[in-house]
Amino acid sequence: xxxxxxxxxxxxxxxxxxxxxxxxxxxxxxxxxxxxxxxxxxxxxxxxxxxxxxxxxxxxxxxxxxxxxxxxxxxxxxxxxxxxxxxxxxxxxxxxxxxxxxxxxxxxxxxxxxxxxxxxxxxxxxxxxxxxxxxxxxxxxxxxxxxxxxxxxxxxxxxxxxxxxxxxxxxxxxxxxxxxxxxxxxxxxxxxx
Numbered sequence: 717x718x719x720x721x722x723x724x725x726x727x728x729x730x731x732x733x734x735x736x737x738x739x740x741x742x743x744x745x746x747x748x749x750x751x752x753x754x755x756x757x758x759x760x761x762x763x764x765x766x767x768x769x770x771x772x773x774x775x776x777x778x779x780x781x782x783x784x785x786x787x788x789x790x791x792x793x794x795x796x797x798x799x800x801x802x803x804x805x806x807x808x809x810x811x812x813x814x815x816x817x818x819x820x821x822x823x824x825x826x827x828x829x830x831x832x833x834x835x836x837x838x839x840x841x842x843x844x845x846x847x848x849x850x851x852x853x854x855x856x857x858x859x860x861x862x863x864x865x866x867x868x869x870x871x872x873x874x875x876x877x878x879x880x881x882x883x884x885x886x887x888x889x890x891x892x893x894x895x896x897x898x899x900x901x902x903x904x905x906x907x908x909x
Contacts, residue, residue, distance in 0.1 A: 730848060735857040738782035740842040741789050743857035748819035748844035754792055759784050762791045789821060789842070809872045819846040826858070845871070 731750040733743040745754045759782070763775040766787055777783035793800045800821070803812070826841035843856035845865065852865040865871055 730853060730855075730862050732855055732859075732862050733857055734860075738777055738779075739784075740857055741782065741784035744821050744842040744844040744855075745789060745792055747855035747857065748821055748846050749796075750846065750848070753796070756782060759788050759792065762788050766791065784842075786823070812872070814847070814868055814871070819844060821845075847871075 733746050742754050746752050763773045766775050767773050775785050775788050790800050823840050852871045854863040
């Protein structure tokens with residue numbers, strides 16, 4: 717699922733999954749973790765654990781195509797010993813202690829399209845932002861390749877909709893999760909969730 721080599725100044729070897737079905741939550745998890753830890757099946761198992769007696773699971777699409785909610789993301793991260801912390805958008809981004817945050821998962825409004833036809837609808841979309849080698853990258857699965865954001869100053873920049881890089885914490889996200897706790901390069905991925 718790893719896309720082509722990153723373009724536009726992206727770091728070589730940067731892991732980036734591309735969008736498939738409504739699996740943006742799974743792609744955001746794997747992109748922020750920089751390895752393929754979670755699958756649709758693992759996310760579906762988490763959904764079943766979160767609502768074991770539900771006929772229609774409230775944590776995913778009834779069509780079975782994904783569209784997982786924040787509870788699935790939080791449970792997935794907790795299975796790895798990572799803490800996902802909600803960031804109150806009313807607080808200044810200057811208060812983020814970036815040295816203690818390994819990445820971000822954002823929920824942003826996204827346009828809906830069928831092939832090349834854009835529909836007048838907007839849905840929520842999960843994406844990841846991660847710092848590697850001192851540079852932050854937008855790892856949105858809808859992008860062809862990771863998009864370079866820059867350093868801390870660029871990440872914190874809160875301009876207008878046109879001045880803010882899409883997918884950064886200063887953008888118009890509806891939810892922002894910051895992932896805390898650094899982990900060694902060889903951390904284990906869960907086998908059975």
